[in-house]
Amino acid sequence: MQIPSAFEPPQRLLMGPGPSNVAPSVYQAMARTLVGHLDPTFIKMMEEIKEMLRAVFQTQNAMTFPVSGTGSAGMEFCFVNLLEPGDEAIIGVNGAFGARMADVAARCGANVTKVEAEWGRIIEPSQIADALKKTRPKLVAIVHAETSTGALTPIEELSRITHEAGALLLIDTVTSLGGCPVKVDEWNVDAVYSGTQKCLSCPPGLAPVSLSPRAMDVAAKRKSKVQSWYLDVNLLSSYWGEERVYHHTAPITMNYAIHEGLRLALTEGLENRWNRHRQNHELLKAGLTELGLGIASQKGHQLWQLNAVTVPNGADEAGVRKRLLSEFNIEVGAGLGPLKGKVWRVGLMGETSNPRNVEAFLGAMKQILKK
Amino acid sequence: MQIPSAFEPPQRLLMGPGPSNVAPSVYQAMARTLVGHLDPTFIKMMEEIKEMLRAVFQTQNAMTFPVSGTGSAGMEFCFVNLLEPGDEAIIGVNGAFGARMADVAARCGANVTKVEAEWGRIIEPSQIADALKKTRPKLVAIVHAETSTGALTPIEELSRITHEAGALLLIDTVTSLGGCPVKVDEWNVDAVYSGTQKCLSCPPGLAPVSLSPRAMDVAAKRKSKVQSWYLDVNLLSSYWGEERVYHHTAPITMNYAIHEGLRLALTEGLENRWNRHRQNHELLKAGLTELGLGIASQKGHQLWQLNAVTVPNGADEAGVRKRLLSEFNIEVGAGLGPLKGKVWRVGLMGETSNPRNVEAFLGAMKQILKK
Numbered sequence: 049m050q051i052p053s054a055f056e057p058p059q060r061l062l063m064g065p066g067p068s069n070v071a072p073s074v075y076q077a078m079a080r081t082l083v084g085h086l087d088p089t090f091i092k093m094m095e096e097i098k099e100m101l102r103a104v105f106q107t108q109n110a111m112t113f114p115v116s117g118t119g120s121a122g123m124e125f126c127f128v129n130l131l132e133p134g135d136e137a138i139i140g141v142n143g144a145f146g147a148r149m150a151d152v153a154a155r156c157g158a159n160v161t162k163v164e165a166e167w168g169r170i171i172e173p174s175q176i177a178d179a180l181k182k183t184r185p186k187l188v189a190i191v192h193a194e195t196s197t198g199a200l201t202p203i204e205e206l207s208r209i210t211h212e213a214g215a216l217l218l219i220d221t222v223t224s225l226g227g228c229p230v231k232v233d234e235w236n237v238d239a240v241y242s243g244t245q246k247c248l249s250c251p252p253g254l255a256p257v258s259l260s261p262r263a264m265d266v267a268a269k270r271k272s273k274v275q276s277w278y279l280d281v282n283l284l285s286s287y288w289g290e291e292r293v294y295h296h297t298a299p300i301t302m303n304y305a306i307h308e309g310l311r312l313a314l315t316e317g318l319e320n321r322w323n324r325h326r327q328n329h330e331l332l333k334a335g336l337t338e339l340g341l342g343i344a345s346q347k348g349h350q351l352w353q354l355n356a357v358t359v360p361n362g363a364d365e366a367g368v369r370k371r372l373l374s375e376f377n378i379e380v381g382a383g384l385g386p387l388k389g390k391v392w393r394v395g396l397m398g399e400t401s402n403p404r405n406v407e408a409f410l411g412a413m414k415q416i417l418k419k
Numbered sequence: 420m421q422i423p424s425a426f427e428p429p430q431r432l433l434m435g436p437g438p439s440n441v442a443p444s445v446y447q448a449m450a451r452t453l454v455g456h457l458d459p460t461f462i463k464m465m466e467e468i469k470e471m472l473r474a475v476f477q478t479q480n481a482m483t484f485p486v487s488g489t490g491s492a493g494m495e496f497c498f499v500n501l502l503e504p505g506d507e508a509i510i511g512v513n514g515a516f517g518a519r520m521a522d523v524a525a526r527c528g529a530n531v532t533k534v535e536a537e538w539g540r541i542i543e544p545s546q547i548a549d550a551l552k553k554t555r556p557k558l559v560a561i562v563h564a565e566t567s568t569g570a571l572t573p574i575e576e577l578s579r580i581t582h583e584a585g586a587l588l589l590i591d592t593v594t595s596l597g598g599c600p601v602k603v604d605e606w607n608v609d610a611v612y613s614g615t616q617k618c619l620s621c622p623p624g625l626a627p628v629s630l631s632p633r634a635m636d637v638a639a640k641r642k643s644k645v646q647s648w649y650l651d652v653n654l655l656s657s658y659w660g661e662e663r664v665y666h667h668t669a670p671i672t673m674n675y676a677i678h679e680g681l682r683l684a685l686t687e688g689l690e691n692r693w694n695r696h697r698q699n700h701e702l703l704k705a706g707l708t709e710l711g712l713g714i715a716s717q718k719g720h721q722l723w724q725l726n727a728v729t730v731p732n733g734a735d736e737a738g739v740r741k742r743l744l745s746e747f748n749i750e751v752g753a754g755l756g757p758l759k760g761k762v763w764r765v766g767l768m769g770e771t772s773n774p775r776n777v778e779a780f781l782g783a784m785k786q787i788l789k790k
Contacts, residue, residue, distance in 0.1 A: 055451070275647075
């Protein structure tokens with residue numbers, strides 16, 4: 049065979065639904081020489097990652113660490129550990145990732161009750177309350193920030209009614225973590241997962257997760273073994289815990305990346321970081337209004353970091369994306385499911401969230417839509 | 420909290436059971452700027468990775484790609500797709516990774532027949548033939564290169580008797596791929612997985628896998644859904660196939676790494692690479708003999724890339740490893756299971772396999788064992 053030449057990526061401005069742009073010091077971290085996954089220096093770094101992740105998730109949960117897979121592996125980690133065949137689960141479905149959660153839960157053998165909302169709208173507490181009148185689930189799962197629609201579902205009231213019903217609360221914070229408030233302990237969340245490639249601005253490859261002591265207790269007292277060996281928290285807690293029992297070989301370089309990414313987030317300060325994401329969202333929104341464009345997701349619940357921009361009548365949705373990429377080196381995302389062809393998904397996540405990038409995008413759109 | 424300082428890894432010579440040292444151009448590849456996982460340039464690179472992996476696995480299998488997890492995720496990928504509850508499986512257990520396969524298969528609901536050999540010895544075809552007289556399994560699984568013992572089990576005869584019995588053959592090549600012959604098509608293997616951090620000399624984080632058309636057919640005709648959404652080959656084949664249906668966000672930087680690692684392997688040439696591993700193994704063995712040390716695994720079946728060096732009577736096994744690391748910056752591995760305290764696992768994998776490193780290790784051992 050003809051051996052391909054070395055890959056030379058184009059210099060994109062990553063304004064889609066993830067990955068987002070990566071900070072220079074994270075690239076530098078990934079180019080550092082490898083150590084073994086049981087090296088004392090790596091083990092010390094694992095401790096630092098856990099501690100920084102706790103700060104970013106705003107939790108004291110001991111079991112807070114990055115799963116060795118992408119965000120979807122984090123989702124699967126939460127479900128496979130908490131659900132057993134025959135368990136009941138209520139799952140909010142208001143976008144692609146809620147639908148994925150329902151699929152994953154069913155593959156664990158759970159009986160899933162879907163609570164649905166139109167894509168772009170939030171899951172209302174009253175909807176969950178109604179479902180809880182009909183079933184006594186082991187857990188309720190909600191997507192905090194729906195990457196497919198740009199809607200942010202508030203968690204506090206949902207958490208209250210979920211716990212009143214004696215269920216665990218599981219939330220997806222893949223797109224929210226690092227870009228807007230995620231308060232695991234204050235909100236009383238039992239299981240949470242995220243990804244590295246959105247508002248933490250690292251490459252994809254790890255899934256930060258956190259389980260409350262209550263969730264850990266459920267996992268420890270299961271009747272059946274966790275169906276995934278790779279994601280079994282009872283094994284992983286010995287590897288990421290004090291015993292350091294060998295489980296799998298951690299993706300070392302990706303851990304270098306998240307270590308640096310978390311350092312950057314905490315050095316900036318979470319409040320500052322959230323404000324930055326809010327401000328650049330408002331800047332984008334003002335500019336969109338000038339262009340006669342709006343945001344499709346529910347008013348009052350629009351994500352700062354991911355904007356579902358309405359495609360105007362007559363515009364060529366895919367053609368605009370293609371021109372943004374080829375003429376301006378700007379990547380934005382397409383709509384999924386019912387929003388396919390109706391929105392562009394414009395991310396302002398992590399490193400990408402700055403005024404210069406907002407202006408670059410607005411300027412490019414102005415040129416493209418005029419013609 | 421006190422924000423930790425940036426991680427500055429020590430410069431180790433990685434001579435354990437993996438990860439191995441990484442080539443400079445692979446580090447450079449990982450520092451390249453990120454593109455989106457649906458970027459046309461990334462999609463072209465995915466095709467090149469598949470093509471190069473086929474060359475390295477010596478297969479024409481269409482479904483040949485890197486799973487987005489470490490080697491153990493590759494193991495789980497193979498089992499969850501091929502096994503359903505109630506299926507029969509025969510698994511060779513002659514080390515830690517055979518034992519892990521049996522655990523993973525049981526978590527798929529399979530009835531597992533273990534065919535065991537002493538750690539350090541190979542699984543004999545006659546043992547599998549005997550087991551096949553008592554059960555008609557859906558698959559037979561064997562570890563080609565046991566990372567925990569340094570034994571290499573020949574595959575060809577096992578493959579013949581497995582297929583005569585109408586079963587699929589699954590093999591673990593985590594430590595063999597890139598360091599000694601792995602001939603998927605010639606050996607008629609149906610499912611194979613590997614890792615990036617051994618003889619491919621990339622950081623851990625991806626698991627190259629390949630499924631034969633027969634295995635793909637079994638996965639497509641399952642009665643039940645694959646229990647893992649993340650590892651479901653029926654979904655992954657649409658993402659890594661021509662349709663490019665979004666599944667998960669691939670670990671982009673790790674794919675940059677494997678692209679470069681495969682390029683290096685194919686540029687060197689597989690035969691040359693295997694010979695290099697053999698030669699450095701022989702160099703090590705000759706040096707060990709001079710030091711009065713031997714290799715614990717079965718004669719005639721010793722791996723070139725991983726050497727289970729017998730700890731001499733009276734030597735402090737852990738103390739020697741500690742001194743190698745702290746005084747010489749050389750990492751070697753401990754024994755696992757029944758070999759704990761009895762062997763050092765000395766890897767000569769990928770980049771690490773060169774005469775200079777063999778001499779550095781032997782020189783260090785000479786100094787340490789004298790005192």
